[in-house]
Amino acid sequence: MIPTTVAGSLPKPDWLAEPEKLWAPWRLEGDELLEGQKKSALAWLRFQEEAGIDIVSDGEQFRKHFVHGFLEHIEGIDWQRITTMGIRNDRYDAQVPTVTQAVRRPLPVHVESAKFCRANTANRLKFTLPGPMTICDTIADAYYGDRPKMAMAFAELLNDEARELEAAGVDVIQFDEPAFNAFTKEAATWGVDCLNRAIDGLSCTTAVHICYGYGIQENIDWKKTLGNEWRQYEEFFPALNECNIQQVSLECAHSHVPLSLISLLPNKVVLVGAIDVASLEVETPEEVAATLRAALDFVDAERMVACTNCGLAPLPVAVAEGKLKALGAGAELLRQELGAG
Numbered sequence: 001m002i003p004t005t006v007a008g009s010l011p012k013p014d015w016l017a018e019p020e021k022l023w024a025p026w027r028l029e030g031d032e033l034l035e036g037q038k039k040s041a042l043a044w045l046r047f048q049e050e051a052g053i054d055i056v057s058d059g060e061q062f063r064k065h066f067v068h069g070f071l072e073h074i075e076g077i078d079w080q081r082i083t084t085m086g087i088r089n090d091r092y093d094a095q096v097p098t099v100t101q102a103v104r105r106p107l108p109v110h111v112e113s114a115k116f117c118r119a120n121t122a123n124r125l126k127f128t129l130p131g132p133m134t135i136c137d138t139i140a141d142a143y144y145g146d147r148p149k150m151a152m153a154f155a156e157l158l159n160d161e162a163r164e165l166e167a168a169g170v171d172v173i174q175f176d177e178p179a180f181n182a183f184t185k186e187a188a189t190w191g192v193d194c195l196n197r198a199i200d201g202l203s204c205t206t207a208v209h210i211c212y213g214y215g216i217q218e219n220i221d222w223k224k225t226l227g228n229e230w231r232q233y234e235e236f237f238p239a240l241n242e243c244n245i246q247q248v249s250l251e252c253a254h255s256h257v258p259l260s261l262i263s264l265l266p267n268k269v270v271l272v273g274a275i276d277v278a279s280l281e282v283e284t285p286e287e288v289a290a291t292l293r294a295a296l297d298f299v300d301a302e303r304m305v306a307c308t309n310c311g312l313a314p315l316p317v318a319v320a321e322g323k324l325k326a327l328g329a330g331a332e333l334l335r336q337e338l339g340a341g
């Protein structure tokens, strides 16, 4: 009951990449880089096991960024043709590469790293992929002429990748869709359709992570304008509840999203974020248990997974380690309290 997992990313050690940055440049190259990524992923797998994390992740040690780590391997994108685009519904401008031809995935992207992780842990293994809508909000279109059409093209590529990850022994495939909170109406229609396409034919567990975004100043400023109660999810949760994705990952620690919105997801397993990724303060196990316990008013223990609010990548390594231990210990406290320890 109440297994534990992470939303996805974990910090990279300072010998591998510049610390505490979202887009940190690598500090190694070629074979040395790959060996370094493996060494770091292995260390995180061991750490998660010891911290009591049941469904472990590679911590995204093999990619620089959660979206571009996938897109770098996709054909049809012109990385020299940079377009300035208002992203997250014009919340901020970004310089993004441009799709100039039909997109293609000539080779698997994350399958080798998934195989490496599978060979090195007996725990259940999660792998994250960027969601189709979030990809399309991170890249300009000069080919499809229609956002949903381009998103569906990426959903097909993601599905091919996901099938190969499943065949490599991955137990949970999670799509990250932080763009859902910026395009709530579109999320409810083609956003959800694209997720269904991305998981078509999979028999492993499937998840979607949504959040309000971290680590980008414009986003932090936007969140200050939202008031105390953030109810954007209300607009697409009913549609999300009807889609075929099995799990939904939400930020619940120090969150302004009312926990009662979880009631709109009765068909889903809910990954309750009990670790604040915007604070350097390490939660106590009691605080983690309290966040999870509060969510129990809206989701049964049988449908709850204890998780982090979002990726831990921007945090110092020691802080992330402390938070993982607190997550493992906090979930265990609650299990004991519920008589299932």
Ligand code: ZN
Residues within 6 Å of the ligand: 007, 178, 209, 210, 211, 212, 213, 309, 310, 311
């Ligand atoms: Zn997130």
